[in-house]
Ligand SMILES: Nc1nc2c(ncn2[C@@H]2O[C@H](COP(=O)(O)OP(=O)(O)OP(=O)(O)O)[C@@H](O)[C@H]2O)c(=O)[nH]1
């Protein structure tokens with residue numbers, strides 16, 4: 357009699373049993389491997405991540421943020437809450453490459469006549485050196501000495517009035533027997549230069565108001581845009597927010613030049629269309645500076661000949677209009693003067709200051725001229741403070757002006 361068991365059915369049963377057995381064996385192997393891995397992790401001191409019964413993860417309280425507080429007590433059998441550890445503080449990021457290493461810029465004023473001296477080398481090698489030669493080897497003051505000093509000072513681009521004043525002071529001091537020897541005259545000139553260059557009044561203060569609006573004016577090519585770029589770099593390095601305003605709408609290249617500086621130092625630039633009214637561009641810039649709470653807005657203007665009345669009138673309009681955008685603006689108006697223009701610089705400064713309320717002078721290109729003595733004439737005639745001097749092309753070559761440092765660098769060890 358046949359059992360009636362189908363051999364195909366037997367084969368299928370064997371296959372199924374084989375599969376179940378294999379899966380069970382694989383499951384057991386995986387469990388054992390996991391347990392071994394867990395023991396390994398625990399031995400290495402890594403925390404075990406566990407999920408609570410409700411599956412929720414819990415964030416550590418702040419005072420336990422470093423994760424070293426005692427683990428919360430958990431009833432036996434219940435799994436402790438998992439803890440999300442706060443991200444560790446990000447490692448210091450490498451600085452983004454920039455055209456100029458802004459972080460390397462001098463953040464604060466350091467008096468350093470020796471550092472300034474190379475920038476004044478040409479002026480020193482001119483009339484200062486000639487004065488030095490007059491004093492060299494002389495132990496006594498003789499009548500010819502004062503005449504020789506006069507010749508040098510009158511050709512030193514100091515300006516006639518200022519050099520005459522210095523000479524009269526030397527003569528009367530000699531008359532009173534206050535200057536005993538040539539070295540004393542040298543020391544006198546240095547001390548008087550420091551005094552002449554020291555103008556009272558409040559120093560430039562970026563924190564005066566927000567935004568502080570700084571209007572920059574001057575003749576063509578005096579160094580306005582470059583000075584603005586250098587100032588922006590230094591202010592940014594000091595942690596200030598800077599907005600640049602392209603008020604030179606005559607030439608597209610002028611705006612582009614400012615934009616290059618803006619992108620180099622990380623300062624946005626407000627620009628208008630070529631030929632636009634500079635007042636309206638600067639008005640928009642000051643409004644934006646105010647709305648976005650910038651620390652400082654620096655406004656560039658087109659170079660203009662001080663003898664052109666219409667251009668000088670335009671500056672007055674600029675001044676009125678930006679005053680409507682922000683109270684008291686412009687808070688500073690700086691006249692940029694190219695020191696290579698010598699005596700003409702004094703005339704320029706006089707006409708600009710008659711047309712505009714100028715609050716400070718920036719004297720550029722002192723590195724490129726022997727006529728640096730002009731600074732004495734300008735300050736003596738106008739009694740306006742010099743805010744910055746330019747002694748080279750690098751950002752750090754625009755230096756905050758300090759009368760004592762300047763006189764020290766100019767008359768350094770020459771007598
Ligand atoms: N050596 C030297 N060059 C300087 C200094 N300041 C400015 N310059 C150079 O002077 C030239 C004219 O500078 P700008 O900033 O374009 O002058 P600007 O007054 O804006 O000129 P305009 O917009 O045409 O009126 C540039 O080549 C500057 O690099 C300085 O202190 N030393």
Ligand SMILES: [Mg+2]
Pocket residue numbers: 580581582604610656657659
């Ligand atoms: Mg310019």
